[in-house]
Amino acid sequence: MTEFCFQILDSINSLEVNMTNSMFRLVLSMVLGMIVGAERKRKGQIAGIRTFALISMGACLAMLLSIYVPQVYLGLKNGDPGRIAAQVITGIGFIGGGAMIHMKGAVKGLTTAAGIWMTAIIGMAVGIGMYLCSIGATILILLTLVTFEQYEKRRKLGQESKVISITVSGILKDVTDYRKVFGEYNVHLSTFYIEYDYEHDQTVLNFVILAHAYTDLLPVLSKVGEVHKTLRLTLSSQLDI
Numbered sequence: 476m477t478e479f480c481f482q483i484l485d486s487i488n489s490l491e492v493n494m495t496n497s498m499f500r501l502v503l504s505m506v507l508g509m510i511v512g513a514e515r516k517r518k519g520q521i522a523g524i525r526t527f528a529l530i531s532m533g534a535c536l537a538m539l540l541s542i543y544v545p546q547v548y549l550g551l552k553n554g555d556p557g558r559i560a561a562q563v564i565t566g567i568g569f570i571g572g573g574a575m576i577h578m579k580g581a582v583k584g585l586t587t588a589a590g591i592w593m594t595a596i597i598g599m600a601v602g603i604g605m606y607l608c609s610i611g612a613t614i615l616i617l618l619t620l621v622t623f624e625q626y627e628k629r630r631k632l633g634q635e636s637k638v639i640s641i642t643v644s645g646i647l648k649d650v651t652d653y654r655k656v657f658g659e660y661n662v663h664l665s666t667f668y669i670e671y672d673y674e675h676d677q678t679v680l681n682f683v684i685l686a687h688a689y690t691d692l693l694p695v696l697s698k699v700g701e702v703h704k705t706l707r708l709t710l711s712s713q714l715d716i
Contacts, residue, residue: 488604492543496604504535504601507613511594514620520587530570530591531598537563538602560599567595590616635712636665637692639682639699642707646671647678652702660695662686677706 486495508531509524516523541559570591593616600609650667657664663685670679686692692710700708 490604491546492539497539500535500539500601500604501532503606503609504531504598507531507597507601507609508594510613511590511597511616511620514617515587515590520584522587522591527591527594530567531594531601534563534567534595534598535602538599542603563595563599564592567592586620590620635686637684637686638711639680639684639696640707640709640711641680641682641699641705643678643680644704644706645676645678646673647680647703650680653680653682653699656695656698656702657682657684660698662690662692662695 483495486493487499489496505528508528511531512522512524512527515527537559593612597609597612597616600612647669650669653667654664665683665685667683668681670681672679696708696710699705
């Protein structure tokens with residue numbers, strides 16, 4: 476039994492591609508991809524467990540093929556892993572691009588796209604037999620995505636652009652009172668747009684603000700709604716006027 480176990484370990488660690496180490500590497504790459512995908516799914520991203528697992532396995536299989544083909548058909552023991560691997564790194568960018576959403580000047584999904592690219596590299600590392608390095612890289616990804624997120628929340632790092640749309644009664648000629656409210660809550664007013672509706676005697680204001688990503692804007696909205704007679708008040712992440 477002991478001898479059989481050593482034979483399995485030798486097959487797994489062998490530089491030559493065989494059925495044992497191929498299946499082990501595919502399973503390991505799948506598990507590591509699932510771990511990263513689970514974290515992304517927890518954040519509500521489109522790309523989740525299945526996507527990351529398939530990307531990691533695909534990159535691993537591409538690396539295995541890159542080693543296997545020269546070994547079998549050219550007689551090269553270590554193969555030529557650089558050819559297919561180079562194409563994987565380039566091609567994975569298309570999948571990463573699909574994970575990003577462009578919304579009128581704002582780009583979302585960059586972290587997921589970077590995670591996809593990194594997961595593909597992890598799959599390639601598994602395919603070439605760098606098991607500990609691959610596991611370590613997965614741990615570092617989770618450390619980056621989870622731990623640093625908590626740090627950003629505590630420190631209130633990062634800012635997001637939001638739009639507060641207000642419809643008030645009457646034709647408003649001055650927005651100084653609104654500026655004071657934003658200043659009171661440390662919210663930066665980038666710019667604003669005004670639309671006058673003389674027929675219904677209303678004014679539509681669109682304030683483009685810059686606030687910390689984890690700032691609770693409900694108190695700001697409540698205060699803004701008290702400045703003038705407010706008929707409608709909305710908060711959104713993009714400008715649609």
